[in-house]
Amino acid sequence: MSSEHMQIGEVAARTELSLRTIRYYEDTGLVTPSACSQGGFRLYTERDVARLMVIRRMKPLGFTLDQMRDLLHAADRLDAPEPPEGAELEALLVRVRHFEQLTAECVADLRKQLGRAEEFAGTLRERLERVPCPTPA
Incomplete structure (x- = not known):
């Protein structure tokens, strides 16, 4: 796994969103993991985190x-x-x-x-x- 990729747990911690919420946003097409590990884990980049932060900021408004x-x-x-x-x-x-x-x-x-x-x-x-x-x- 590249150092530029993060698993969903790290993304959840960085964005303060639950795993369930991140997966929901994936299901609705708002965010798509940038890659997938050989083991089938979703992998995210800084760009994906930034996208989730936009969503997180818009939701309470x-x-x-x-x-x-x-x-x-x-x-x-x-x-x-x-x-x-x-x-x-x-x-x-x-x-x-x-x-x-x-x-x-x-x-x-x-x-x-x-x-x-x-x-x-x-x-x-x-x-x-x-x-x-x-x-x-």
Whole structure:
């Protein structure tokens, strides 16, 4: 096995995704192991890890598998050895900008939720501070 290849356990540790989740993303076609060992083990590269990290970051923001697939396809085309030109390049950039905008909206929503959660935690803290502490007997 080449030093540039990793088995699924190492990939799981690096991405903080479970083996089951990685296999699920394989089954849905979002990621494909780059190689297979003689013993039949899936082998991954840094590029595969980077792809899984994109998926991991998109999932909690509510992106669907189809949206993930769309963004990954656009990124693959933009990173291709012979990058697209002209109308195809512009279409890919429009798609990536769209995902950037959606992500910014998700971040803004999460900031609002975090602010509300912090306010709530503060309210609970204040309530607890108003209650006299019982003295030990």
